[in-house]
Amino acid sequence: xxxxxxxxxxxxxxxxxxxxxxxxxxxxxxxxxxxxxxxxxxxxxxxxxxxxxxxxxxxxxxxxxxxxxxxxxxxxxxxxxxxxxxxxxxxxxxxxxxxxxxxxxxxxxxxxxxxxxxxxxxxxxxxxxxxxxxxxxxxxxxxxxxxxxxxxxxxxxxxxxxxxxxxxxxxxxxxxxxxxxxxxxxxxxxxxxxxxxx
Amino acid sequence: xxxxxxxxxxxxxxxxxxxxxxxxxxxxxxxxxxxxxxxxxxxxxxxxxxxxxxxxxxxxxxxxxxxxxxxxxxxxxxxxxxxxxxxxxxxxxxxxxxxxxxxxxxxxxxxxxxxxxxxxxxxxxxxxxxxxxxxxxxxxxxxxxxxxxxxxxxxxxxxxxxxxxxxxxxxxxxxxxxxxxxxxxxxxxxxxxxxxxxxxxxxxxxxxxxxxxxxxxxxxxxxxxxxxxxxxxxxxxxxxxxxxxxxxxxxxxxxxxxxxxxxxxxxxxxxxxxxxxxxxxxxxxxxxxxxx
Numbered sequence: 001x002x003x004x005x006x007x008x009x010x011x012x013x014x015x016x017x018x019x020x021x022x023x024x025x026x027x028x029x030x031x032x033x034x035x036x037x038x039x040x041x042x043x044x045x046x047x048x049x050x051x052x053x054x055x056x057x058x059x060x061x062x063x064x065x066x067x068x069x070x071x072x073x074x075x076x077x078x079x080x081x082x083x084x085x086x087x088x089x090x091x092x093x094x095x096x097x098x099x100x101x102x103x104x105x106x107x108x109x110x111x112x113x114x115x116x117x118x119x120x121x122x123x124x125x126x127x128x129x130x131x132x133x134x135x136x137x138x139x140x141x142x143x144x145x146x147x148x149x150x151x152x153x154x155x156x157x158x159x160x161x162x163x164x165x166x167x168x169x170x171x172x173x174x175x176x177x178x179x180x181x182x183x184x185x186x187x188x189x190x191x192x193x194x195x196x197x198x
Numbered sequence: 199x200x201x202x203x204x205x206x207x208x209x210x211x212x213x214x215x216x217x218x219x220x221x222x223x224x225x226x227x228x229x230x231x232x233x234x235x236x237x238x239x240x241x242x243x244x245x246x247x248x249x250x251x252x253x254x255x256x257x258x259x260x261x262x263x264x265x266x267x268x269x270x271x272x273x274x275x276x277x278x279x280x281x282x283x284x285x286x287x288x289x290x291x292x293x294x295x296x297x298x299x300x301x302x303x304x305x306x307x308x309x310x311x312x313x314x315x316x317x318x319x320x321x322x323x324x325x326x327x328x329x330x331x332x333x334x335x336x337x338x339x340x341x342x343x344x345x346x347x348x349x350x351x352x353x354x355x356x357x358x359x360x361x362x363x364x365x366x367x368x369x370x371x372x373x374x375x376x377x378x379x380x381x382x383x384x385x386x387x388x389x390x391x392x393x394x395x396x397x398x399x400x401x402x403x404x405x406x407x408x409x410x411x412x413x414x415x416x417x418x419x420x421x422x423x424x425x426x427x428x429x430x431x432x433x434x435x436x437x438x439x440x441x442x443x444x445x446x447x448x449x450x451x452x453x454x455x456x457x458x459x460x461x462x463x464x465x466x467x468x469x470x471x472x473x474x475x476x477x478x479x480x481x482x483x484x485x486x487x488x489x490x
Contacts, residue, residue, distance in 0.1 A: 066302045078263035107377040129380035130469040131250035132263040182439045186431040197365045
């Protein structure tokens, strides 16, 4: 199982080296975005307006963290991934528009996203769902927060990360989707599982 | 100390214990899963899970950022002091715990989409009441994450489909859920009663510790059969492939209407958080799920 360590901004060339089942640790700037942030970012893009941060080459994290204020600093308490399927409806346009290279989440994403990752050069890194402290440990600093009016979970948190991971590459930029494979195999096994049931 | 204060303080402690520290039976089941898992990707996930559990305990911080919607189960002894104060005490405890621990604010108005910011709202925290004999109050805090909640399923089967239909429905639900509920999960399965009763029983079944077998040998056998079947789907830890898809299956039932066969499947993520305590007369507190 090959292990990669990349720092953002990540080039298209580097991201295309990753294959499903590889393990990635990512350092540098990671930006959180959930449903509301994806929606808002794409609306701004369509209006020809700029985002508060250029996402090209960065990691985009499907995450609604718990963050607390200490003095003038934000401290991340827990920051595990949220279910990515909710962002599936936005992600192909999002990757096309902003050229983010590593989408981090849990639960996997669908066909449209897989195709966009192949076309524009991006991967999906599965971070262990629920491992909120492990993630928080890897976040060294909150650089800034935007769109806090969307609420703590939905805001755009800009993190400086150090070796956030392990991320299992579950969708690569070559059209492979580990989650879809696992599901397909489970479907194939279903008749045999039925047979065994008393 | 006043009884309402004792209840409030205990409930804050329970919410903290639940958010920070998994009960022993869940930890043991996860360690066993790690030992037994054969898929490489699955092992990577389980290792991260175990590491995360350790870190959370060490740092006294919530192990998952989704600290859930707050649910309590209360067994209220008819002769216990302060019965009329419990609800307000649990409400205050939820607000305090949200700030002090902190918990993520997770109570959103479904029409105007506004987050109240303190984990309270209409019917939230939700309290499941049970009246018992005696003079003690037993409180279980059960913060329930959204990921595993979103794949819970209710099947209004026909009586003709029967137990075999139930088993198929459970397996179909597990396959359909795939990676979403953060496997390895615990499955609560209940049949009978009615739509609401089946789901309520399925969810409450998740409270039974993983090292406590079903007292009914027939149901224990059914649990085991469903456990093996779910773990042969290959979905594995976090849906990345592997053996360990569920940590356990808990089954309960109610008698059914002759025309109905409702089957409910409730999922609990690997971060199976629960904490319980009993407040005895005179305010003496016993913690039931955690060493304090």
